[in-house]
Amino acid sequence: MSDAANDGDWWFCLKHMKVEHGAGCPDKDRMGPYPSQSEAANALETARQRNEAWKKQDAGFDGDD
Template sequence: MDLVTDGQWWFCLKHMRVEPEMGCPNKDRMGPYATEQEAAGALERADARNKAWEEADEEEDQ
């Protein structure tokens, strides 16, 4: 597999790892991201965003 990409990195939810553009089907991945490091932090960013949205929803409900 050629790991040289044009800024297309993905986080595979099936294998729980970062992949270059040529990897698993997009339905199993998050991305694309510009760098391998950004893709590696995909789950942490999604978790932080979900928590922020939940907190915002709770504030709206009050």
């Protein structure tokens, strides 16, 4: 028996702003897959944190001439 909460097929739907499990909205409208429901639920916060880290990293470069 598979534990649906841990089968790694969790997504965050940007169209409906909710977590989806398995087949759902088209991938173009989703973030993921994530290994758990809670990670999918935190997709927007994870993306925000990563974007902030990349922004800080980019600020350290003088350019790519």
